[in-house]
Amino acid sequence: HTKLLQLLTTKPE
């Protein structure tokens, strides 16, 4: 789940 983790951990702009 690389992509999912990446999206979950990015801070919202």
Next chain:
Amino acid sequence: PQPSALTSEQLIERLMEAEPPGIYLMKDMKKPLTEAKVMMSLTNLADKELVHMITWAKKIPGFVELGLLDQVHLLECCWLEVQMVGLIWRSVDHPGKLIFSPDLSLSREEGSCVQGFVEIFDMLLAATSRVRELKLQREEYVCLKAMILLNSNMCLSSSESSSKLLRLLDAVTDALVSAIGKTVLTFRQQYTRLAHLLMLLSHIRHVSNKGMDHLHCMKMKNMVPLYDLLLEMLDAHIMHSS
């Protein structure tokens, strides 16, 4: 703020603000529709919707306070249910049609060009009719969708995470009850309505399982280009269920 620090009204407001935007396909499907074209469009949309779904989940008060792997697990378990309840909500004013996006709606006949779709279409259309009969309100809809996410899996990483999740679910349940309480219904009608709304969720889980099997079959037959995120979410399901 912790969800428990929010009143039901404030929680509903936050859920309304978290609603994702309408997602456009931005590509006209040329007639005649074929299995490949329909599957291509629907998987493209599903992949785009997934990105917005993650943003939505992060805006649900308390969700990001759960362990990261629990967040992953919950999203992996419920993503198709969340997409389906959104589809049902968008389609409620269009009897006989499913509004996949503002620029892609399909009738049962149009959907039937994909092998195995009619059964799933009929279940989605039936659920949409039920939602129409119930005159589901937007406030109730956002609560139900949050419940789908938070109720998608009971096996969390720790008992601390599980109790956090239960508190979150309690807060959303209170919000749903208060949304129902806004309607002009007797107490008896209110709890019957609550039961009817919650019973919808088991149908949605059922259709989602059917849809997941279908998508898996399509992938096996190389019928669809599956995008990164969509593929990841589908594989997670196959892994959990086997």
